[in-house]
Amino acid sequence: MLKKIEKNISLLYLNSIIFFLSIFTLKVNAETTIIAKSGDTLLKISKQYGVPLKELMYKNNLNDATRTIEGKTILIPLKNIEKDYKADNPIYKVVEGDTLYKIARDHNINLQNIIDLNNLGNNSFLELGQIILLPKGAISKKLIIKKDIKLASKKVFYHQTSKSENLSIIAEIHKITKEEINILNNLNNTVKINPNIKLKIRESKPPKWLKYGSLMINWSDWTYLDGNYIAQAKTKKNKSFYLALNCKKRTLNNTLNNSYWTSWYFPYNDFEFKLINDFCDQDFKI
Template structure:
């Protein structure tokens, strides 16, 4: 009799411990939300994200794991304990000014990996404080910003805003005073600058076009834009386009393809290597 009682009490304590542990695990869980794509079911999503099907069904209040749920917002519970992190993903919280491209660039990962991991498309809208999954091993390249600031302080004549930016931060990047920016651009001493504004950073002399292979570049038009550098250029047939340089990756981009930016590419010709070296490694004064 006593043996049966002890066994019962033992099972009770074991179950109690398991229950308490389950509460603890739930407490350290984070959540992200995705929009189900065509053909998605909870069963399919549970396999994709490695989440127990029963937990996924409970979290989203669904009774049928095989029902097509295209367009539905689905909550994905993600465990953040040390054991799970070894095999799972990193979580990134969206901040003001973020885009999927910017997150991919800052963490030096492929944009398609983020899209696939989060069930997103190129035109997906991300919200402030939204949790985005990143592949394990993604690290923020803070040194890129330092290099960009060092280069921007002496290489460019303009600053293009991609989001609402603080004027003090812009002045710090280019190592000039806020007063000078206000004077050059006839501003009324604002605190913040709206997106898509092109600010003059220093006085440039008249346009000077330099020839590089089959293209000619307006060397006094270099603009700092979100860590990259953009200038107007033209072909031998006087077709105007924009050329972009990323000094950290030593890569190029352009709008020659029907005025759309292409994918970043590495230099292949002698003049492309010379262009990268001249802009990223040499000082220029006009």
């Protein structure tokens, strides 16, 4: 009888240790939750999030990996999400004040895409530190501004919109005030700028054409468009076209082919390398 009591006490002690360790592990690795959608199984979710199936079954106390679990709250280990998805999908860690709408807005992506990618509901409550998977190609507007602000604030005379843009963001990119943009373009305290609008960012100056190989480029005409830089250019036969540069990828584009943009291409001629170096790497004043 005494041995049986001692055995029960040992088991209770062992279970206590295991419980404590499980709590400690939870704090270290942390977890996030999703709501299973129609047709979801643990097998499907394990593949989607890159989580080992056995671990997912253990975490959720479920023994059937192929049974549909629509509507169930499923625990996903965050450590695996960060490790396995960093190369494929951008990830975002929730901070105070975040909502799904705010995350979608700040990354210029569709709200429903985030909801579908993370198996969330429209009104899902976000926890501090929760990892949210973002669609491929999503970039924080703050990162975009930091990347482009040095060039755009020194070398660009116009801002071309391709979609509806907030005037505050345009002003921040070009290091000027909203009031200056309104005055230069005769706007009436506009907040949103419609697509396909070319805004004057600085006072116009007489054209200054610089020669690069067989091309002449209007150095007073650089325009910012979605992180790329565009200027008027001419061939030696005086044919006008537009030339575009992408400084991050160090590639070029042009409208020489019947006024349509070609695919982006890497420089081949010496003057193309010089053009990219002159624009992307050097400060200049007109």
